[in-house]
Amino acid sequence: MVLIPAMKGRTRVPSPEIPKGRMGRAEREIRSRLSQMSAGNWLVRGSLTTRERVCGKANCKCARGEKHVGLYLIASKEGKLRQMFVPQAYEARVQKWIAQYKEAENLLEQISDLCWDKIQNREE
Ligand SMILES: [Zn+2]
Numbered sequence: 001m002v003l004i005p006a007m008k009g010r011t012r013v014p015s016p017e018i019p020k021g022r023m024g025r026a027e028r029e030i031r032s033r034l035s036q037m038s039a040g041n042w043l044v045r046g047s048l049t050t051r052e053r054v055c056g057k058a059n060c061k062c063a064r065g066e067k068h069v070g071l072y073l074i075a076s077k078e079g080k081l082r083q084m085f086v087p088q089a090y091e092a093r094v095q096k097w098i099a100q101y102k103e104a105e106n107l108l109e110q111i112s113d114l115c116w117d118k119i120q121n122r123e124e
Pocket of ligand 1: 056
């Protein structure tokens, strides 16, 4: 919810998504899913991309323009691009860990939204 300056100081605004009486249960379910998701699962922030490169060996096919194609995990980290080569055998697993991270991030965002509503409603 966007807080418009003119609305500051006004009285409680009920959450439009979750009826007040059910908010506790919805939040418990989200928190439970988040703890299941984070317990024991690998969570990886980033995305997979393919890159072409030359290996540097003078006799290699890549020196003649036929570059090596490799899979890389990339993410921005503290303003810099972080990247790592990922062997083909790891692709499916890494893809799964990326999806799990996104799911956990989504659940965390939902908890944050609920907390925004709590602040809005002056809950303690
Ligand atoms: Zn090469």
